Amino acid sequence: MSLHQSAENALIAIIRAVLGYKLNVHNLSRMLRITEMFTDELVKVFELSTLEGAQSFTLLQSAYNDARFSDGFMPDEESVKQILRTVRQFVEVAETVYYISAKKHLRQVSIKLNKIYLINFYLSLVAFLMQFAI
Numbered sequence: 001m002s003l004h005q006s007a008e009n010a011l012i013a014i015i016r017a018v019l020g021y022k023l024n025v026h027n028l029s030r031m032l033r034i035t036e037m038f039t040d041e042l043v044k045v046f047e048l049s050t051l052e053g054a055q056s057f058t059l060l061q062s063a064y065n066d067a068r069f070s071d072g073f074m075p076d077e078e079s080v081k082q083i084l085r086t087v088r089q090f091v092e093v094a095e096t097v098y099y100i101s102a103k104k105h106l107r108q109v110s111i112k113l114n115k116i117y118l119i120n121f122y123l124s125l126v127a128f129l130m131q132f133a134i
Contacts, residue, residue, distance in 0.1 A: 003080075003087045004028070004064035010094040011035065014042070018101045028061045039097050045090045056083050 011031040012023050018038050023031060035042045047053030059075060060083050066073040 002064055002067070003083050004060055007060060007087050007090055010091050011042075014094045014098055017098050028057075035097075038101070041093050041097055042090065045086060045093050052082075055079075056086060059083060060087070 007028055008026060008031070011028065011034075015021055015023055015031065015034055019034075021034070023034075025031065032043050032046070046057045048057055056079065059079055063073075063075065063083075
C-alpha cells in the first residue's frame with residue numbers, strides 16, 4: 001500500500017465513522033475539506049500554510065498516479081521520509097479523532113437512553129398510581 005492510499009483510507013474511514021458518509025472520491029484535498037466539518041486536527045497535520053507542508057502534500061497527492069503512469073517520477077529520499085512521518089502522524093491523529101467522536105456519540109446515546117428509561121419509569125408509576133385512583 002502506498003502512502004497516498006494510507007492517507008486516503010484513513011480519510012475514508014474517519015469520514016464514514018463520524019459522518020456515516022460513504023465517499024466515492026479519491027481526491028485527498030476534497031476529503032480533507034470534508035473532515036473540517038467535524039475537526040481541524042487532521043488538516044493541521046499537513047501544515048498546508050507552510051511552503052514545505054504544501055509541497056509535501058502536493059507530492060503525496062500526485063505521487064499515486066505519478067508513480068504508476070509517469071516514467072520519470074522519482075521523488076527525493078528526504079521528501080519521501082517527510083511524507084512518511086506526516087502520514088504516520090496523520091493516521092494517529094485520525095485514530096484520536098475517531099475515539100473522541102465515538103466517545104461523544106456513546107455519551108449522546110446514553111443520554112437518550114436515560115431519557116427513555118425515565119419516561120418509561122414515569123409512565124409505569126402513573127399506571128401504578130392509577131390503579132388506586134378513585
